[in-house]
Amino acid sequence: MRIAGFQKLTLLDYPGKVACILFTQGCNFKCPYCQNSGLICHKNDELINEEEIFSYLNKRKGVIDGVVISGGEPTVQSDLESFIKKIKDLGFLVKLDTNGSNPDLIEKLINNGLIDYIAMDIKNILPLYIDVAFVKASVDKLKRSIEIIKKSSIDHEFRTTIIKNIHDIDKLNQICSYVDGDKMFLQNFEQSENVLGKNLESFSKDELIEISKIMKGKYPNVKVRGIWGGNIYV
Numbered sequence: 001m002r003i004a005g006f007q008k009l010t011l012l013d014y015p016g017k018v019a020c021i022l023f024t025q026g027c028n029f030k031c032p033y034c035q036n037s038g039l040i041c042h043k044n045d046e047l048i049n050e051e052e053i054f055s056y057l058n059k060r061k062g063v064i065d066g067v068v069i070s071g072g073e074p075t076v077q078s079d080l081e082s083f084i085k086k087i088k089d090l091g092f093l094v095k096l097d098t099n100g101s102n103p104d105l106i107e108k109l110i111n112n113g114l115i116d117y118i119a120m121d122i123k124n125i126l127p128l129y130i131d132v133a134f135v136k137a138s139v140d141k142l143k144r145s146i147e148i149i150k151k152s153s154i155d156h157e158f159r160t161t162i163i164k165n166i167h168d169i170d171k172l173n174q175i176c177s178y179v180d181g182d183k184m185f186l187q188n189f190e191q192s193e194n195v196l197g198k199n200l201e202s203f204s205k206d207e208l209i210e211i212s213k214i215m216k217g218k219y220p221n222v223k224v225r226g227i228w229g230g231n232i233y234v
């Protein structure tokens, strides 16, 4: 596994659980809003040895509940399945963050009981995915991933990073319609030094409140998230 980041404790990334989070290196998308843009390409000098991860996990049995595997895009890793098996053998829950581009692997991991929670990003309306992913993503594969996750019995969520220059209410309506009332987070884009798209803009707090009112009227399970003054508002 190409792991380039390891946060030993997170209370935010696995809902209701105490977890650690691993950031895999390599991604098949090139989103200009990516907060982990340094992880998109392969760089051998930044990799973390798996032994370090498993040594930590062995000492944290009964202390942390789970492991979040994020990225980068974890499903581009050829040994993701065997890596997760090793984590599960130690008794930890596993949450996977994915861009949904690999439905076959997602289905396999779910069917084999290897993941306990999955979060999939839906970046834009499907015909205009390239405006956000900056690659020609397979619409069929994205649709399949959405269907597999929706029908699965494991905990899951969908989420869209909403960007003022890209997403209007019509698009957000369409995106929410893909998940058919399932759990969905619209999270405000945050500009930062890691973001390559310096022209991208966040919505203001008032605009988010308005978006929340409109979307909740139609999709009660949609939540809008934003950060002001260091606090997270939903």
Ligand code: SF4
Residues within 6 Å of the ligand: 027, 028, 029, 030, 031, 033, 034, 035, 036, 037, 040, 071, 072, 073, 099
């Ligand atoms: S899919 Fe995720 S990791 Fe990959 S470029 Fe987009 S935001 Fe970054």
